[in-house]
Amino acid sequence: MRLYLKFLSMHVKSQMQYKVSFFLTLLGEFSASFAALLGVWFMFLRFHEVEGFTFQQILVCLGTILMSSSLAECFGRSFDRFPQMISNGQFDRILVRPRNEILLVLWSEVDFSRFGRLIQAVIVLSYALFTCGIGWTWLKVVTLLLMIGGGTVVFFCLLLVYAGISFFTIEGLEFMNILTHGGREFGRYPYAIYGDRVLKFLTFVVPLALVQYYPLLYLLDLETSFMYMLSPLGGVLFAPPAYGFWRFGLRRYTSTGS
Numbered sequence: 001m002r003l004y005l006k007f008l009s010m011h012v013k014s015q016m017q018y019k020v021s022f023f024l025t026l027l028g029e030f031s032a033s034f035a036a037l038l039g040v041w042f043m044f045l046r047f048h049e050v051e052g053f054t055f056q057q058i059l060v061c062l063g064t065i066l067m068s069s070s071l072a073e074c075f076g077r078s079f080d081r082f083p084q085m086i087s088n089g090q091f092d093r094i095l096v097r098p099r100n101e102i103l104l105v106l107w108s109e110v111d112f113s114r115f116g117r118l119i120q121a122v123i124v125l126s127y128a129l130f131t132c133g134i135g136w137t138w139l140k141v142v143t144l145l146l147m148i149g150g151g152t153v154v155f156f157c158l159l160l161v162y163a164g165i166s167f168f169t170i171e172g173l174e175f176m177n178i179l180t181h182g183g184r185e186f187g188r189y190p191y192a193i194y195g196d197r198v199l200k201f202l203t204f205v206v207p208l209a210l211v212q213y214y215p216l217l218y219l220l221d222l223e224t225s226f227m228y229m230l231s232p233l234g235g236v237l238f239a240p241p242a243y244g245f246w247r248f249g250l251r252r253y254t255s256t257g258s
Contacts, residue, residue, distance in 0.1 A: 064125065082163035150234075192213050210232060
């Protein structure tokens with residue numbers, strides 16, 4: 001942990017060498033995600049509800065998913081750029097170092113510009129939680145924390161799977177953006193509104209619904225079972241197969257010779 005904090009310090013100093021560039025990028029990230037918020041707002045100028053969910057309740061979905069994806073992309077950015085690490089030979093150098101290769105890839109890059117999205121997520125979520133009529137209890141506070149933590153794990157695992165695919169293709173496959181960027185964009189609304197098949201896929205295959213839709217029902221008192229409260233823990237179960245796929249690809253990796 002001490003070593004990781006040292007790496008974080010190095011990344012902060014590196015990115016702050018060009019302060020104007022950093023803050024402009026931060027502003028760009030904030031503005032880009034602001035378009036998603038405007039889309040939801042324009043929708044509710046015409047419709048008062050979406051599948052029975054109000055504007056403030058929808059913002060809970062947007063805020064939690066945006067916060068989770070921002071944290072995952074901030075600290076797992078190196079896995080999103082992993083194809084470049086393979087093609088330029090950087091990963092070959094990692095393999096000869098006496099540390100776990102996932103940790104070394106993880107430490108190689110941290111993108112603090114994603115804090116632009118994170119700031120917006122905090123603002124949106126703060127507004128939504130105090131205006132959507134949730135009767136707060138300690139259990140619901142825990143549920144909210146599980147939603148954010150579980151969502152971060154799921155998005156991070158998706159980046160790990162994306163990196164694992166690169167062992168076989170060298171270049172990353174863009175279809176994974178359907179699950180990473182698409183999961184964030186579609187997560188502006190409860191996943192159930194996209195139909196039963198999509199909900200089942202996002203429950204049993206890529207467990208994004210476990211960290212968004214089901215715990216949301218518990219927060220809004222639409223469901224009272226503790227299974228809905230604890231459903232974000234199911235998202236953690238996505239980690240072993242994601243790691244297993246990474247190890248499977250690593251065993252079949254051959255150097256690019258760069």
